[in-house]
Amino acid sequence: MQRVQDKLEPAASATWPLFRLPVLLVALAAAGAAVAQQAQPYGTAESKTHPTHTTYRVINLYPAVTLASNPEINVKGQVSFSIGTGGGHSTTYVFDTRNVVNIGNLGGDEVVAVDLNDVGQVVGRATTASGVQHGFVWIGSAGIFDLSTIAGVGSSMATAINNHGVITGSYRYGGDRAFRWSPPTGLEDLGTLAVGGYSFGTALNDADEIAGGASTADNRLHAFVWTRSAGMEDIDTLNSVGSLPVAVGAKGEVAGNRFAFPSDFSERAFLWTRATGMVDIGSAGGSPIVLAMTPGLHMAGLINFVDRPQQAMSWTPATGTRNLGTLGGLGSVARGVNDRDQIVGFAQNKAGNPRAFIWTAQRGMRDLNKYLRHAPHGLVLDDAFAINDSGAIVASSNAGLVLLQPEQKCGCGHALGPVVAPPVVKTGMPLQASVAFTDEDRVGTRSVTWSWGDGSAAQAGQVRESDSAGSAAASHRFAAPGIYTVTATVVDRTGRSTAVSHDVVVTAPSGGTVAGAGTLMSPAGAFAQAPRYAGKASFRLIAPTDTTAKAERVPAMLQFDLPGLDFRSQDLRLLGRQGTQQVFEGSGTAGGAGGYKFRLSTSAAVPGGEQGSFILKIWHTDPTSRKDVVDYDNAHGASGTAAGRVTNGSIVLE
Template sequence: MRRVHGNGRSKTSVGWWPCLLLALAAGGTALAQQAPAPALEAGKGGAVRTSYRVVNLGSGELSALPKINARGQIVFSMWDGAASRGYFYDGRTVRDIGTLGGSDTVALGLNNAGQLAGGSFTATGSEHAFVWSAGGGMLDLGVLPFTGNSRAQAINNRGVVTGFSEGVPSTPPLAFRWSVSEGMSSLGALAPGVDGASWGAALNDAGLIAGAANTASLERHAFAWMPARGLVDIDTLGSLDSDGIAVSARGEVAGSRLPADAAGYRAWLWTPGRGMRDLGAAGGVESFTLAMSPGGRIAGLVTLAGGDQRAMTWTRTEGMRLLGTLGGANSRSQQANDRGQVVGYATDRNQAFRAFAWSAKAGMVDLNTRLRNAPPGLVLDDALAINDNGDIVSSSNAGLVLLTPSHGHQGGHVVGPVAAPEVVRAGAAFAASVAWVDSARVGTRSVSWSWGDGSGAQAGKVREAGETGSASASHHFALPGVYRVTATVIDRNGRSTAVSRTIVAAASAAGTVAARGSVLSPRGAYRKAPSWVGKAAFSLVAPLAAMGPAAQMAAMPAQMHFDLPGLRFHSSSLRFLGRQGAQHVFDGEGAVNGVGKARFRLATTVGLAGAAPGRFALKIWQPDPVSGKEVIHYDNSGTPSAEAAAPLVEASVLAQ
């Protein structure tokens, strides 16, 4: 087995279908002012550095980006293997918020009262917008007339919701506003008839709603909706494409736009007095707005001439500022608060992804260096959300975690990642282990292992000494495939924490390849969120000889999984087409976010000896049910920067 890194070096490994395509940027809800957050100190001259306690939230692939409110409550959504589930962290425990009677729920909005908003499937298979609270449960908001599906994107502190409602395939999506007193009403459109699509994305407590809508010339323009004026096209710069993704407390709207010369996207800010203002690109070729704090600080990224990207932040007083990296080639700002802190990811000198927090005083800080009593092996790879208290939500190799400024507190029972090889041989035994830190010395009651292959739970052997503990177990997979291995740790207070890891079991037959890894998904590849850049995970079990489907399935259950926040593709069929230059080429069919039948084509160096740097060029598409035209969900093989297309970050591969 070998692990291939994006720098080409190898080392031995140890150890819609519409409503389900998720909008990644939504926000603008004004947050209540809190006590000043602890500053991130540089640690020089005797300054005290902020350290963070870690709280496990959930383990698995994100189906939407998380949100955190002023009280430290969190909403997040994850795939459970078969469906998307929505979760709410109330400051002490995590709750599954359920569904409207169907399979999936995605939670996208959160306000300071602890109300959530999103979309959930009903028993009849339609998706409906909802509002959820701990006291009231899930409330179905219904749909607009002549539509069958709806989804809420954001909720403000007064409980007002925005989103969109549509009828697939005949009725275009229309932005809506919902309140308890008035119910759901359409915000209208900028173009008449079937071309008049609109999507609500963000709102503030004053009721200003922002989003995007098609124009009569079939361009997409950002809009602002106000009770007195209705839906207004705010793209005063004549863009080919623009969208409003965030609203500040003072009524500013921010987003990204493609100018008429199509030279590259630009971040912009709109105000009622000045209209739309292009914010430039700070010397780069493109800039994107990804989020804006209630006070108006923008977080996003800038694309440089060579294709690398840099995290950026913008304020009215300082303009646009690039935040650098941690020694690597890329970085990205995910969110900012009104205390001058920005969070996101940056690559280090080894091009590994690391979660960061930035402030003008401390610069960019690797959050992995600020953890207090962290469990062994824990690595934070992306900071996704922050509030004004400095609480941070981050992804990690142990799942989603909350980082809270420690203030000297020791913390509680924190579980680290599952340690196991990512690729194993079917029929051969392998070992898995998990470790934790128990700084409060609560003690551990039990650890159980689930292997994801229907073999049933297995008790793990627990070892504890002082504040640390671990458990291990061994297993073998009878058949090749992609499996989710989960360790559930229960402390003596009854609190359960589950962490998991995807493992690919390789076939014993010759002429096969099995791999698990990640790619750096470039700008433009994910068509529903063209500014999204980040790690996407893949799993592959495939033959390396052309054969018919029946013969293929008799030989091995070929599979390809591809996951990023908002897009989940699992193949139902896969075939090897042959070699194309220095790449293996596959195609097949599968489901996007568990729905429909999409096609895919994959050209990759995975499984080829000496191929460096690795490539993983993937296209996922399906025909529109009405027009028959090709609708592309994902394509990193034809992105604007050919050199940036589909580089492997790392992969564990077993080819034979």
């Protein structure tokens, strides 16, 4: 094993913002003490040895789900999540078990959370007022701290934090360099595996063992492990082209994935220990990929197959690699696992629609929608991202991001279902909207207010309530074509408010448009930046299909979002028709940056049948080679008629 360690001296105190330094030190010290005396876990969970039919109460966290990163949940039930707001902008929130809090920013318009520890500290990346990316740590009431300013470095990002407040990530020092940071030591450069190479930290444990990736002398990416005693060690011993860690176990074990070719999406999961070195975890008939691991070495992830969609995976030292199957459909992905051996993720049902699941060895895979306690009418859970050791689950739904609380009242206010309204309406015609809610705490409802997103005044809704359930309805006429967000806000008698939203596309009264809003399944391999991602993507579309001079002017807009991709059209025009499909092309921005082109093929909903299709390809031209580089293509990896099928919402041809 090659060992390289190149440590910088801890940052001098003069580089710290002195007026905030005592606050940060006190907050981190208090956090370390809190680890020694952990608070009572938030919620209850089914017994590992005698499982019961756990049911879950729904807590709304955010009205819409355009995630900028995967949500995290800690042992207390605190949740961190980042929401994309368009144009490359994002905001990060923390649910503190009672309220949802905006953590603030570093002066710029991007804040992305990457990790959350068990005492409620969040780390990630954020832009400054000048647009430079800096790592940050957020410590509750003490606020958000700029790690680059504190450590006296330039561009940086933080990727992981342990329960003692130790942080790892990378900073720009010529090239990217992995770091360790804590209040006593300041910034420590972890070194590289080759002279002039780069490195970055990705994970660490409470024993201060850090894993990450670093370039080798032959310009490959290898996984490394760093300890105070041994420094940086190259742990890639399976002759792979590259490898990257995902998690570090309690005893310094490293789990991650290695890949065969730089341009190939094929990966295989590994486990490294000092006793065994790097070991392939086995195939289960495909290529397993680990996405999460517990300190006790239970991995969760997916298995890629050559001839069918990926499916959820579990691995333990005792059972080896398992294919967890689906809910009757083709594909599934496991995203989170806890120390009680419960796994969550999404799986397709027999109709091909994604549904959030929980899996245990005793009961297998179960649709979480069947285990909701007093759920609001119309609520559908389509994915689950994380689960803590108490069994609380962060999931997405047609009502936005939600927390599933196992069998416990919490005084968290009303639970709301989705806004029920057509995805498309013509200008001047009434849009009828309604929302259902439950009031399990029986505190009563003070008001329901509707906001239409078009600049008009908020409107009070007509409320009907009986026992612990209720609903509200309202109607509105839009004056101009466009894409609008309709929001319903329910306020209970204690003053606590909960909101859900719904995108509406408004078309011209004369028609001549294709329009729609909703979600679809993005298959693995579609998004070049994250080829293993499979899951929900959302779209909003309005485009003219009548190009005659007499056609009424219609705004042409395309908005498309999935985690890590925020695409907005700048121009959009009809290219032609292929059978029942309308084909469009144009240019746009991704993450606020221009220079992208796209081609879109859509088909309209069929009465009593399919909700329509949405097949999108996005690409840009490489400035050096002048060749086109595909950034997104959801026809890639999808099978047959499954490509671009709308699963929620619809597309209408008028």
